[in-house]
Every structure is written in structure tokens, then in C-alpha cells.
Amino acid sequence: MNDLFPKIMLSRSDGIIDLAWGHPSDNLHPLYELQPAIDAIFMNNEISALQYSGYQGYGPLIGSLSQYLSEDKSYTRIIKPEELYIGYGASHGLDLACTLFTGEGNTVLVEEPSYYLVRQILIDHRLNIVGVPTDSEGMKIENLEQIIDSYRGNVKLLYLIPSFHNPMGSVMSLTRRNEIIQLAKKHDFLIAADEAYHLLYYGDPPPPTMATLDDSNTGHVASLGSFSKILAPGIKLGWIQASPDLVDKFTNSGSNFSGGNNNFAGAIVDIAIRKGILAKHVNHLKSTYKSRMEIMSTALKTRIPDAEFSMPQGGYYFWIKFPQGIDAIVLEKLALDQGVTLRPGVAFSGQNLFSNCIRLCFALSDIEDITEGINRLGQAYDKYISG
Template sequence: MNDLFPKIMLSRSDGVIDLAWGHPSDNLHPLNDLKPAIDAIFTNQEISALQYSGYQGYGPLIESLSQYLSEEKSYTKTINPEELYIGYGASHGLDLACTLFTGEGNTVLVEEPSYYLVRQILIDHRLNIVGVPTDSEGMQIENLEQIIESLKGDVKLLYLIPSFHNPMGSVMSLERREKIIELAKEHDFLIAADEAYHLLYYGDPPPPTMATLDNSSTGCVVSLGSFSKILAPGIKLGWVQSKPNLVDKFTNSGSNFSGGNNNFAGAIVDIAIRKGILSKHVTRLKNTYKSRMEIMSAALKTHIPDAEFLMPQGGYYFWIKFPEEIDAMALEKLALNEGVTLRPGVAFSGQSLFPNYIRLCFALSDIEDISEGIHRLAQAYYKYVSG
């Protein structure tokens, strides 16, 4: 087989423990659990699964997802089918939002730090990217207000990750969510909320999604959900939650007119929801990831007491601060020599901020590798400190 065309995005070197990539664990993919769902499509002669989809997505999935989210305690209200659009994932939803609601040269606000791969989507749309300072509760409202005023109405889009932030692992408070929605209504911009980790909470649920909190009549929020983190990224499906009039804009976008979205994957996920496969799998993920998170926290405290971090309550990530004199990019090279990878903090900033921060992912590796990975990171850290 030609290695120039790999099967998957992530390629790991033998003997190297990967704490850098924000990918789900291979050994948690629900291959056996999904087999009955796939078999049911053929047993029931579900021919529609092999046909072009409706513009809003696979109809039965829209209905089953509506019920699933309505029964999920972190949503707190009924989510109607008219409030959902089925797409290819959170990044696809953001890309479509940029196409539908922004134009070249418009300004988009993002958190500092923010998900590093989203920046290319914004660059592709030739948007002016402006960072907003954050703290443990999300965007700092006073700074956000000052930036909006200074831009004199040019803001068209605000991108944020309110629940179990990437990279910070933090949860935006309910008060700040509501205040940002009020600012969006006042200044007429759209909020694109990346809620890919919203359902992966390991204690109390986070506040409701931004779209759930949107109390405007015509809508100022699109919440971007994804099955990549709660089922499998290879399914390549997600959803947009918003007011029906905004969902209509996604439904009527040009890319849909050539055949809609992935009906076959939609049929699989629909059956997975109706048979309880998804719910069971999410519970398994939450239990497993919580254990891995606790192991990583304990290992960091034991082996690298200089590492400062807030304990995440969900998601995938630790956001770790080292003393100011530490250069995380130099530490990354030493860590790789020790056989462990990490993601330097500057990768998450458009302004080269956070030079002494790193992000570690606890989702991809098992408990033994996490413990050994932190041990290797500690060896690299103390080599760096000792010069």
C-alpha cells in the first residue's frame, strides 16, 4: 500500500506518546456498537440512505437528534427539528457561517487563546481577525465592549468556545454568555459558538448552549455541534442549532443544492440515537476521559509541581502555565527527544502570546501512556531548567 496516501490524519512514531493532538482514542471508537446500526440499513432496505439528502439533512436524524438534545440535561429546553441543520461538523458549520454572514474584510472576534486550526478558515474568507483577552470564565466583557466600540460597527462575527474550551479547558459562566448575547443583539453581529465538547462533561453539566440562551426574535447565535467527539470523527457529521430563520439560510446555501449532505452517515447516526447506542457511548467516553483527566492531573502535580493549571471539568485538555522564563517551543523539542509530544501555547494565539504555556490532551492516550508521558515531559522540563 502506498504510504503517500495514509488512511488517517494522525501519524504517530513508534515509541512516542502523543499528548499533542486533540483526537479521540482509537480504542474507544464504537466499531462493534455501530455494526447493528449499519446492518439495520441493509436489513430494512433503507434505500433513502443511499440517495441524495434533503437540504436540511437526513430527515429521521433531524427528528431523533431533536429528541436526544431535548432530553439532555445540559440543554434545559426542547430543541425543535426546525432549529437544527445537519452538516459535516463544527468546522463545516463555521465555514458556512462565514460564507453566509460575512464578507471580505469584515472583522471577526476570537478568544485569545483559541482553537488554532480555526484561524485558517477565517483567513480563507479574508476576514480581519481580532483577539479578545480571556480568563477562566471566558471572554473578558470589559475588554470585549471596548474592542467592539473601537471597531465602530465593523464586527460581523464572534467565534468562541464556551464549554470546555480548546485549549483552556474552561467553561464560560452563564452571566457572560448572556451578556455576550446582549452585545450581539445591540451591535448586530452573529455569534458562532463551537460547542463540540458541550456534551463531554465529567461532573455538573455546563450552562446551556449559546443558541439555547438566544432570546432574540430573529436569532443572533449559531451553535456548532459535532459527532466527531461524541461518536467518531470518521462519521463526519455535525449540526447547527439556531433560530429557524437562520437554519433556513444554512439549508438554502449553495453547497446544499448539489445534493445535500451525507445521508448514509446520517442514517447510521439516526439508528445509533434511536437504539440508545449514542447515549451509551457518550457515557462510556465520559467515564473513561474523566479517569484519564484525573491521572494526568495527579501526574502533573507529582512530577512537575511548577506546572500551574485549572482542573478541567470536561472536554479534552489541560492548559498549563510554566514560569515566565520557560520557552514552550524549546521545551517541545526537548520533550520530543524524550518521546512525548505537546502543543506550545503560541500556536493558539494570533499575537504570539502564551510563550510559556502548553496544551496537553488526555483523550487520545490510555492511562498508562498518560502517566509515562508526563514522566517523560518532566524529564524534558528539568533538563530545560538545568540548562
């Protein structure tokens, strides 16, 4: 692995305020809230939870998740059990999509900027990664069409983050979503939509997931959901929402036949949904994250007036643009000297773009640390511009 990444996914140093990593706070993990769900497995003698799973995943969870998603106002229609496949999370879903729908040398399109850790998955599959310019509504359709045409049928996969984008925090418009789905149908490629933040909206819900909008029988969209952001990353469980035909292809994968998925975690999450534990926890996360988001916005406006950003309406992130000529790599080093971390914009680009941008995460730190973290970032920025 690249030296940029620590030996464990999150390594925190004393005295350092971490605004870089896109992780939930430890104190928000529902450890005690999940205890009744875990106890119920043993009290009800749920031996099936310790067995291999069915090909589509833990059966009861498929049913409870179907109902949970259907009842959320962001989905706008009934999500049927046959539209769901239980996996290990959004990254696993993308990896599986690459295995099933691409081959070495095929082209995969990604947003510029995009989630930086996803590139390694695509590189592992020996894919040709091509960035597509974006605006506040998502991928620019004119640029997308030109790029698709230039690769003459070699585009097999398009990866995007339509709701509360990582790193931009933006939401793709309904019109743009439908336009991209029509292009996928026309050119016969798969859209892998990373919907990990879709349920974390702090005001009006985003447009429906990409798979909810895909009305084709064969399906051209796999929406990748995850319990990592709405329950706990250690659960290591997620889902793929897609047409029944596409779900069949995921269930018929070799790795799925040889062992299936995490039945025990599936049983825990199923009970958490049925007992209302998940819904209550998601509401708590929304309230907490909204407060942190508002505090970070106020602190940025007050302490660093040069910081240009749009207020996110969900997810984890602020995407900050500084004046031209500011080098975020240099700012990152100065910020660390002041005791705060950030993620430079170039990390999210395959073309070394966004050198004057940074991503900040408001999910990991509490309100006091966010306020102090932005103050420290302001001190670093003051040092930068003063020379």
C-alpha cells in the same frame, strides 16, 4: 498547508507518546457497536439513505437528534427540529457561517487563546481576525465592548468555545454567555459557538449552549455541534443549532442546494440514537476520559510541581502555565527528545502570546501512556531548568 501539520491529521511514531493531538483513541471508536445500526439500513431496505438529503439534512436524524439533545440535562429546554441543521461538523458549520454572514475584509473576533486550526478557515475567507482577552469565565466583556466599538460596525462574526475550551479547558459562565449574546443583538453580529465538547462533561453539566440561550426571533447565535467527539470523527457529521430563521439561511446556501448533506452517515447516526447506541457510547467516553483526566492531573502535580493549571470538568485538555521565562517551543523540542509530544501555547495565539504555556490532551492516550508521558515531560522540564 503549514509545515507544522502532517500529511494526515494524525501521524504517530513508534515509541512517542502523543499528548499533542486532540483526537479520540482508536480503541474508543465504536466500530462493533455501530454494526447493528449499519445492518439495519440494509435489513430495513432504507433506500432513502443512499439518496440526496433534504435541505435541512436527513429527516429522521433531525427528529432523533432533537429528542436526544432535549433529554440531556445540559440543554434545559426542548430543542425543536426546526432549530437544527445537519452538516459535516463544527468546522463545516463555521465555514458555512463565514460564507453566509461575512464578506472579505470584515472583522471576526476570537478568543485569546483559541483553537489554532480555526484560523485557516477565517484566513480563507479573507477576514480580519482580532483576538479578545479572556479570563476563567470567557471573553472579558469590557475588552470585547471596546474592540467592537473600535471597529465601527465591521464586526460580523464572533467565534468562541464556551464549554470545555480548546485549549484552556474552561467553561464560560452563564452570566458571561448572556452578556455576549446581548452584545450580538445590540451590534447585530453572529456568534458562532463551537460546542463540540459540550456533551462531554464529567461532573455537573455546563450552562446551556449559546443557541439555547438566544431568545431572539431572528437569532444571533449558531451553536456548532459535532459527532466527531461523541461518536467518531470518520462519521464526518455534525449539526447547527440556531433559531428557525437562521436555520433557513443555512439550508438556503448554494452548497446545500447542490447536493445537500451526508444522508448515509445521517441514517447510521439516526439509528444509533434510536437504539441507544450513542447514549451508551457517550457514557463510556465520559467514564474513560474522566479517569484519564484525573490520572493526568495527579501525574502533573506529582512530577512537575511548577506546572500551574485548573482542573477541567470536561472536554479533552489541560492548559498548563509554567513560570515566566519558560519557552514552550524549547520545551517542546526537549520533550520530543524524551519521547513525548505537546502543543506550545503560542500556537493558539494570533499575537504570539502564552509563550510559557502548553496544551496537553488526555483523550488520545491510555492511562499508562499518560503517566509515562507526564514522566517524560518532567524529565524534559528538569533538563530545561537545569540548563
